[in-house]
Amino acid sequence: xxxxxxxxxxxxxxxxxxxxxxxxxxxxxxxxxxxxxxxxxxxxxxxxxxxxxxxxxxxxxxxxxxxxxxxxxxxxxxxxxxxxxxxxxxxxxxxxxxxxxxxxxxxxxxxxxxxxxxxxxxxxxxxxxxxxxxxxxxxxxxxxxxxxxxxxxxxxxxxxxxxxxxxxxxxxxxxxxxxxxxxxxxxxxxxxxxxxxxxxxxxxxxxxxxxxxxxxxxxxxxxxxxxxxxxxxxxxxxxxxxxxxxxxxxxxxxxxxxxxxxxxxxxxxxxxxxxxxxxxxxxxxxxxxxxxxxxxxxxxxxxxxxxxxxxxxxxxxxxxxxxxxxxxxxxxxxxxxxxxxxxxxxxxxxxxxxxxxxxxxxxxxxxxxxxxxxxxxxxxxxxxxxxxxxxxxxxxxxxxxxxxxxxxxxxxxxxxxxxxxxxxxxxxxxxxxxxxxxxxxxxxxxxxxxxxxxxxxxxxxxxxxxxxxxxxxxxxxxxxxxxxxxxxxxxxxxxxxxxxxxxxxxxxxxxxxxxxxxxxxxxx
Amino acid sequence: xxxxxxxxxxxxxxxxxxxxxxxxxxxxxxxxxxxxxxxxxxxxxxxxxxxxxxxxxxxxxxxxxxxxxxxxxxxxxxxxxxxxxxxxxxxxxxxxxxxxxxxxxxxxxxxxxxxxxxxxxxxxxxxxxxxxxxxxxxxxxxxxxxxxxxxxxxxxxxxxxxxxxxxxxxxxxxxxxxxxxxxxxxxxxxxxxxxxxxxxxxxxxxxxxxxxxxxxxxxxxxxxxxxxxxxxxxxxxxxxxxxxxxxxxxxxxxxxxxxxxxxxxxxxxxxxxxxxxxxxxxxxxxxxxxxxxxxxxxxxxxxxxxxxxxxxxxxxxxxxxxxxxxxxxxxxxxxxxxxxxxxxxxxxxxxxxxxxxxxxxxxxxxxxxxxxxxxxxxxxxxxx
Numbered sequence: 001x002x003x004x005x006x007x008x009x010x011x012x013x014x015x016x017x018x019x020x021x022x023x024x025x026x027x028x029x030x031x032x033x034x035x036x037x038x039x040x041x042x043x044x045x046x047x048x049x050x051x052x053x054x055x056x057x058x059x060x061x062x063x064x065x066x067x068x069x070x071x072x073x074x075x076x077x078x079x080x081x082x083x084x085x086x087x088x089x090x091x092x093x094x095x096x097x098x099x100x101x102x103x104x105x106x107x108x109x110x111x112x113x114x115x116x117x118x119x120x121x122x123x124x125x126x127x128x129x130x131x132x133x134x135x136x137x138x139x140x141x142x143x144x145x146x147x148x149x150x151x152x153x154x155x156x157x158x159x160x161x162x163x164x165x166x167x168x169x170x171x172x173x174x175x176x177x178x179x180x181x182x183x184x185x186x187x188x189x190x191x192x193x194x195x196x197x198x199x200x201x202x203x204x205x206x207x208x209x210x211x212x213x214x215x216x217x218x219x220x221x222x223x224x225x226x227x228x229x230x231x232x233x234x235x236x237x238x239x240x241x242x243x244x245x246x247x248x249x250x251x252x253x254x255x256x257x258x259x260x261x262x263x264x265x266x267x268x269x270x271x272x273x274x275x276x277x278x279x280x281x282x283x284x285x286x287x288x289x290x291x292x293x294x295x296x297x298x299x300x301x302x303x304x305x306x307x308x309x310x311x312x313x314x315x316x317x318x319x320x321x322x323x324x325x326x327x328x329x330x331x332x333x334x335x336x337x338x339x340x341x342x343x344x345x346x347x348x349x350x351x352x353x354x355x356x357x358x359x360x361x362x363x364x365x366x367x368x369x370x371x372x373x374x375x376x377x378x379x380x381x382x383x384x385x386x387x388x389x390x391x392x393x394x395x396x397x398x399x400x401x402x403x404x405x406x407x408x409x410x411x412x413x414x415x416x417x418x419x420x421x422x423x424x425x426x427x428x429x430x431x432x433x434x435x436x437x438x439x440x441x442x443x444x445x446x447x448x449x450x451x452x453x454x455x456x457x458x459x460x461x462x463x464x465x466x467x468x469x470x471x472x473x474x475x476x477x478x479x480x481x482x483x484x485x486x487x488x489x490x491x492x493x494x495x496x497x498x499x500x501x502x503x504x505x506x507x508x509x510x511x512x513x514x515x516x517x518x519x520x521x522x523x524x
Numbered sequence: 525x526x527x528x529x530x531x532x533x534x535x536x537x538x539x540x541x542x543x544x545x546x547x548x549x550x551x552x553x554x555x556x557x558x559x560x561x562x563x564x565x566x567x568x569x570x571x572x573x574x575x576x577x578x579x580x581x582x583x584x585x586x587x588x589x590x591x592x593x594x595x596x597x598x599x600x601x602x603x604x605x606x607x608x609x610x611x612x613x614x615x616x617x618x619x620x621x622x623x624x625x626x627x628x629x630x631x632x633x634x635x636x637x638x639x640x641x642x643x644x645x646x647x648x649x650x651x652x653x654x655x656x657x658x659x660x661x662x663x664x665x666x667x668x669x670x671x672x673x674x675x676x677x678x679x680x681x682x683x684x685x686x687x688x689x690x691x692x693x694x695x696x697x698x699x700x701x702x703x704x705x706x707x708x709x710x711x712x713x714x715x716x717x718x719x720x721x722x723x724x725x726x727x728x729x730x731x732x733x734x735x736x737x738x739x740x741x742x743x744x745x746x747x748x749x750x751x752x753x754x755x756x757x758x759x760x761x762x763x764x765x766x767x768x769x770x771x772x773x774x775x776x777x778x779x780x781x782x783x784x785x786x787x788x789x790x791x792x793x794x795x796x797x798x799x800x801x802x803x804x805x806x807x808x809x810x811x812x813x814x815x816x817x818x819x820x821x822x823x824x825x826x827x828x829x830x831x832x833x834x835x836x837x838x839x840x841x842x843x844x845x846x847x848x849x850x851x852x853x854x855x856x857x858x859x860x861x862x863x864x865x866x867x868x869x870x871x872x873x874x875x876x877x878x879x880x881x882x883x884x885x886x887x888x889x890x891x892x893x894x895x896x897x898x899x900x901x902x903x904x905x906x907x908x
Binding site: 425429430431436437443448 | 578579580582603604605606607608609610611613614617619620621630631676679680682683689
């Protein structure tokens with residue numbers, strides 16, 4: 001009761017005055033543009049459905065009753081449940097320690113705890129396996145994925161803790177609530193939305209992951225689909241499994257929505273700073289736990305890269321190819337980032353500035369693409385190209401299109417977060433001063449949004465640069481990115497040759513990851 | 525441009541805030557060059573009215589005319605950028621990425637390609653007008669809240685608008701600054717001769733600034749007129765209590781006088797209620813208090829609130845039906861302690877409003893009207 005009452009009080013007080021004010025209907029050009037964007041983005045979804053339906057009911061029933069399917073289902077579901085739960089626990093715990101206690105080395109930890117995001121999961125997986133071949137199966141998958149993905153929970157929860165009003169905690173304390181009660185009834189509810197958003201990202205990653213599970217010899221839907229497709233003997237079965245996988249993604253999205261992942265929370269950052277909890281004699285234990293977390297999530301993968309770099313220096317390094325692959329990856333990433341960010345802007349403007357049932361539906365359908373794993377996007381884009389856009393097959397443009405579809409939601413989240421911080425009143429004022437809708441956008445909104453757009457582009461390019469699954473499926477023959485080269489060498493257990501590619505991926509990714517920590521996304 | 529062409533006329537305006545109907549037939553007339561204050565409690569629809577006038581929200585029904593142009597008739601509407609309106613939002617809403625000169629000149633550069641020199645001269649002139657000459661190169665974050673409001677006004681006036689809309693422009697400022705800026709804004713608007721509509725919930729602000737005060741409640745204008753008329757001749761009990769402080773005294777009107785528990789008091793001859801039960805409006809300044817007990821009525825001081833230049837007294841006046849609560853105001857010097865016996869005189873004639881509810885409402889004593897109507901609450905929720 002107490003927590004709820006004070007929370008709603010805080011919510012009302014911090015409500016931004018004019019942010020949600022209803023407005024004139026959206027300009028027709030904007031609505032039409034967003035409809036077109038949503039239609040293009042939803043093409044792969046349509047493709048998955050069409051392909052699966054074309055299998056026919058009898059064959060579908062037969063394929064889905066194969067003993068393989070229950071095993072894949074069991075693996076995927078149990079792993080997703082286990083990893084999201086452990087990520088939530090680690091993410092919230094670490095965020096609370098860093099943001100709300102007097103733990104030493106907090107500024108350093110705030111960076112170290114996010115850096116694992118710069119290590120692609122399949123690189124982390126290969127790192128563990130290369131040092132400890134026994135890390136595999138369910139346990140190995142749980143270990144690698146938990147320590148690679150927990151920052152997706154940590155980041156938004158830490159941001160929510162920074163933003164939430166510390167007075168809530170003070171009030172609870174003045175009303176006699178002890179530390180545990182305050183954590184459970186004040187702190188936890190205030191970060192619930194952020195935590196749910198973070199676990200959703202983790203869940204979607206797990207559904208989509210191919211590389212790590214292939215290395216760890218753990219079979220999920222994504223690995224089965226990929227194998228069936230690349231071995232080429234059963235396209236029908238692959239498309240059917242893809243549909244099941246996509247449905248699981250939609251289920252996750254719906255679950256997060258039903259649990260209140262979209263509840264509004266105070267937008268404004270509280271001006272007061274929290275009184276930190278004194279850890280006292282618990283300090284060494286807390287520090288030790290954080291150190292273990294950093295070692296497991298960052299130390300092992302980075303250490304393994306360093307180890308193989310040194311060990312592998314005896315072998316001849318294909319250094320020219322490292323530079324070529326780096327340039328190729330960065331160019332591809334930058335192209336995808338530019339297009340995805342440019343497409344995200346109108347969608348964000350429509351949904352934030354002209355809320356209506358139509359604009360909400362359009363925005364949500366854009367998020368639906370998030371449920372599509374790289375495997376599914378790759379496969380459908382390939383099949384659309386083969387059947388309808390033959391000249392595009394095996395072209396860089398097709399690969400870029402795949403990236404854009406795959407990472408559009410990420411760009412949208414970042415652009416939306418930035419746009420929400422630009423008061424709509426500024427645009428109103430510009431219009432009253434004689435600017436058209438577009439003029440106000442150009443002269444006021446976009447200049448103020450530039451840092452946000454840059455961050456969005458950085459996020460997309462990070463993800464595209466290290467994307468493995470879709471790249472393997474979509475790249476034209478001869479195009480080698482950092483991820484595909486790394487994959488090629490590790491598949492042949494040539495860890496020494498693979499290490500430089502991993503090192504470059506981690507270093508280039510560290511920059512956008514650093515940006516991400518600065519942005520403090522409310523939800524990812 | 526003659527004053528008549530710049531008049532604002534709003535007729536039967538209906539509008540919704542999201543899905544919630546907020547305005548239910550607003551009528552408002554402001555003469556060219558006049559300053560109207562739209563006064564209402566939060567959630568009454570005054571901000572919605574302003575947004576419809578500016579063109580940020582469509583009117584559902586009704587008509588808005590600025591000068592000779594109908595800008596919205598519920599079907600066809602002019603875009604905000606074509607309406608020639610100056611808009612001063614709450615807290616100024618400076619463009620944070622532009623200098624003061626960039627802010628003030630924002631509308632100028634968009635229109636007809638004025639020469640740069642000419643634009644700079646105009647910006648300087650406007651900044652001079654609002655008392656901020658020489659601040660062209662400053663950035664908004666370097667200005668205080670009051671200065672930002674001045675720049676926002678200069679920016680709104682830059683394109684020589686037909687109408688200026690001000691949305692609670694002084695609400696974020698401290699009391700002393702507010703009074704000064706209020707006077708300055710009034711002078712500036714007068715000097716430029718522009719028609720203006722200011723929205724506020726502060727009755728002192730409305731009474732001191734406006735040529736016309738329009739009291740809005742539940743999406744309707746319940747009374748509009750000169751400040752003195754709205755204060756002195758309120759249309760109903762709620763207006764009487766909202767605009768200034770008042771004690772509402774149950775009374776019966778007969779023969780040009782009010783018969784109350786305080787005796788017979790002369791009725792304002794202009795009063796439209798001329799017989800039967802009514803409520804007499806007793807303003808604090810109409811209750812004359814004499815310490816010591818001389819006067820036609822006797823009572824004692826229940827509580828006293830010292831205000832520097834005088835005191836606000838809650839009195840309990842003896843009547844044949846027990847003690848009656850009245851609010852009075854004394855001017856400096858006379859110290860009255862709680863519990864002291866005082867003589868009380870009512871300085872008629874009094875105004876009366878329809879109604880006969882003698883129910884005691886604790887809120888009414890403070891002069892504030894609790895606004896719990898469902899539309900207001902719903903509008904609040906819709907904004908969440």
